[in-house]
Amino acid sequence: MGILTIPLRNLRRKPLRTAVMVLVFAAGVAAVTALAHLSSRVGESLEAKMTAFGANILVTPKRESLHVSYGGMQLGDVSYDVKYLDQTASLAAVRGIHHKDRIAAVAPKFVLLARVNGTAVGVIGVDFPQERLIKSYWGAEGRMPDAPDEILAGASAAAALGLSPGQRLDVEGRAFTVSGVLFPTGGDDDNVLFADLSALQAAAGKPGAVHFIEVSALCAGCPIEDITDQLERALPGARITAMQQVVKQRMMTVHFVQTLAVSVSVVILLTACVMIGLSVFSAVNERIHEIGLLRALGFSKGRVFAVFSLEAVCVGLLAGAVGYAGGVLASGRLAGLLDLGSQIPAAAFDPLHLLLALCGVPALAALAALPPALKAARVEPSQALVML
Amino acid sequence: MLITATDIVKSYGNDAGQSPALRGASLAIAEGEFACIVGRSGSGKSTLLAVLSTLLRPDAGSIVYRGAELTRLPGRDLDRLRSSEFGMVFQMHHLLPYLTAEENVLLPFMRGFSGITAEQRARAREVLTQVGLSGKEERLPGQLSGGEQQRVAIARALSPAPRVLFADEPTGSLDKATGRGIMGLLQAVNARGVTVVMVTHDPEYAAMAGRRITIDDGRVLTPDGRAA
Numbered sequence: 001m002g003i004l005t006i007p008l009r010n011l012r013r014k015p016l017r018t019a020v021m022v023l024v025f026a027a028g029v030a031a032v033t034a035l036a037h038l039s040s041r042v043g044e045s046l047e048a049k050m051t052a053f054g055a056n057i058l059v060t061p062k063r064e065s066l067h068v069s070y071g072g073m074q075l076g077d078v079s080y081d082v083k084y085l086d087q088t089a090s091l092a093a094v095r096g097i098h099h100k101d102r103i104a105a106v107a108p109k110f111v112l113l114a115r116v117n118g119t120a121v122g123v124i125g126v127d128f129p130q131e132r133l134i135k136s137y138w139g140a141e142g143r144m145p146d147a148p149d150e151i152l153a154g155a156s157a158a159a160a161l162g163l164s165p166g167q168r169l170d171v172e173g174r175a176f177t178v179s180g181v182l183f184p185t186g187g188d189d190d191n192v193l194f195a196d197l198s199a200l201q202a203a204a205g206k207p208g209a210v211h212f213i214e215v216s217a218l219c220a221g222c223p224i225e226d227i228t229d230q231l232e233r234a235l236p237g238a239r240i241t242a243m244q245q246v247v248k249q250r251m252m253t254v255h256f257v258q259t260l261a262v263s264v265s266v267v268i269l270l271t272a273c274v275m276i277g278l279s280v281f282s283a284v285n286e287r288i289h290e291i292g293l294l295r296a297l298g299f300s301k302g303r304v305f306a307v308f309s310l311e312a313v314c315v316g317l318l319a320g321a322v323g324y325a326g327g328v329l330a331s332g333r334l335a336g337l338l339d340l341g342s343q344i345p346a347a348a349f350d351p352l353h354l355l356l357a358l359c360g361v362p363a364l365a366a367l368a369a370l371p372p373a374l375k376a377a378r379v380e381p382s383q384a385l386v387m388l
Numbered sequence: 389m390l391i392t393a394t395d396i397v398k399s400y401g402n403d404a405g406q407s408p409a410l411r412g413a414s415l416a417i418a419e420g421e422f423a424c425i426v427g428r429s430g431s432g433k434s435t436l437l438a439v440l441s442t443l444l445r446p447d448a449g450s451i452v453y454r455g456a457e458l459t460r461l462p463g464r465d466l467d468r469l470r471s472s473e474f475g476m477v478f479q480m481h482h483l484l485p486y487l488t489a490e491e492n493v494l495l496p497f498m499r500g501f502s503g504i505t506a507e508q509r510a511r512a513r514e515v516l517t518q519v520g521l522s523g524k525e526e527r528l529p530g531q532l533s534g535g536e537q538q539r540v541a542i543a544r545a546l547s548p549a550p551r552v553l554f555a556d557e558p559t560g561s562l563d564k565a566t567g568r569g570i571m572g573l574l575q576a577v578n579a580r581g582v583t584v585v586m587v588t589h590d591p592e593y594a595a596m597a598g599r600r601i602t603i604d605d606g607r608v609l610t611p612d613g614r615a616a
Contacts, residue, residue, distance in 0.1 A: 001491070001498065002498055002500055002501050002503050003498055003499060003501055004501065005491070006498060010486055289482055290484060294495075295467075296443060297471060297476070297495060297496045298468065298470040299467070300464055300467045380443075380444075381443045382444040
């Protein structure tokens, strides 16, 4: 029983007022905890979702080429020699970099110019499961290929070649069946045919060779430059190109979410602080005689200041614990409500974060109670007690 | 003399207007005395008590307590003085409603972060017994009568074993019978060696004190009715 008895007993004396103060502050802490967790995870989730709309790193063999144009006619690149990437080694290298956990999809491509039904058409060998990770927007009449001898036709290519689902065709002497025709995408995918990578490599007599690899990296946890540096070291014979525009667009969205969360958190905490401050102000006014009495009994100004600050600290301590626990639970529930449950790991209890809440929230509460506590400390006993 | 106050001046108000409460009041209190300050309403008796007990700083004049000039002491020394040498009793008991009778008596010892010692608790029980409240230690103020509440307030003032007890109208809010009981208690406290300085407007209670100090218009009067 010491000076702490006074704030503790006073809090217990007015349970409703204490409960409201704790709940308001705890709600603020819970909101901040939940938002902090959700914003970082939602950022990652958003990025993972955006990854489905394309890769952000291109891995190609190093080569010397000339871009030829003459009289307004684009004649394309003329390579002195065609180089390939070794599929197995390259994929292993990409999957083996330090930031491998940031790699969402690795989609190798083998490109072949073939004649189908007498018409020249580009056939792209792809790893369909990986390809669909970066092109989740693909939709098709028919179905996606699930066997090595099946082909997916781009909308324009199918129209030009007269292809429809179930139709058979030959590519470089190998028979394929059209499993589906892509709905128009408005991009290059409309003009080509997609075949199984291994099957096309075998048909072209280039097993294990790929022309380029598209990589989709998640950049919320590290800069894209780190990943490209690591890829360059892992693949010295390859040229690594980061598609900065794509990356910047994604990071802008992620940062927007995080900035929004921080702003909302600050507003919530400020509101909670104002509530605490007002509540302590009202307590000081209510207990003016008590303050005068304490001063008359020899309590120094510092001790009176401590009584009211400790009251706020006690509220902050309780609110920190309740709010942190509530925030951890709420973030799990909110993730479910926002349909992010599968992408966001349930918020884990972190002793360090709890410690931060138990230290930071009481400090914030004490800061909020500073003006009223100072007012209490300045009360003169004669003003408060003596009827002069 | 235990306390010597000389030419005490104290005014209330601001630059727009000053209202003088004490106009050069002088008095001396001997150790072990039971002095009663009397005077009509607005004469300055409560202000004089507040100044003597260091609750209020005078605008001018000198107060010497056991050789120390109180008007020059910094606030923290006055706090220390009030916590160890002076006990205060007010017209209203000012008990903290959320503390039991014993805890209210222990309040002067709750200034620190360390707990209450066994000696302090024993002292609280002792003074509660002295004021006739043995067995009511665990009661909250709301569970006590007005007279009992004032007794707890006196016990609270006595718990740090003060040298001087200042009482401002301690019977002011009590009925006559209860007031007489409180006066008897203050006499008993004084008999144990504690100097008592009390303010009252009631002649009956004033007659129970050993010495009567009359104040009028901010000045202490001599026994023959002149300003001292």
